[in-house]
Amino acid sequence: MSKKAEDVYREAMALSDKEQEKLRDLLMSGTANGYASPEIARAWREEIERRERDIAEGRGEWLPGEAVIDDLLKRYCG
Numbered sequence: 001m002s003k004k005a006e007d008v009y010r011e012a013m014a015l016s017d018k019e020q021e022k023l024r025d026l027l028m029s030g031t032a033n034g035y036a037s038p039e040i041a042r043a044w045r046e047e048i049e050r051r052e053r054d055i056a057e058g059r060g061e062w063l064p065g066e067a068v069i070d071d072l073l074k075r076y077c078g
Contacts, residue, residue: 001062024045024049028041
């Protein structure tokens with residue numbers, strides 16, 4: 001994640017729960033149209049929220065996107 005994205009994330013996490021929910025809905029509204037159905041969009045939103053809680057409560061960690069992509073390429077493309 002870029003420094004700018006990390007800064008935005010830190011600022012977002014400082015918002016109240018209600019403000020975070022509004023921000024999440026706003027961000028998701030820009031991408032929800034790419035899903036096959038509102039149910040799938042909702043399921044992904046719930047999964048994202050679950051993973052964010054896990055990370056916030058120490059049961060997970062953020063991984064840099066580049067590292068994830070590199071791992072996938074090595075694993076599936078040799």
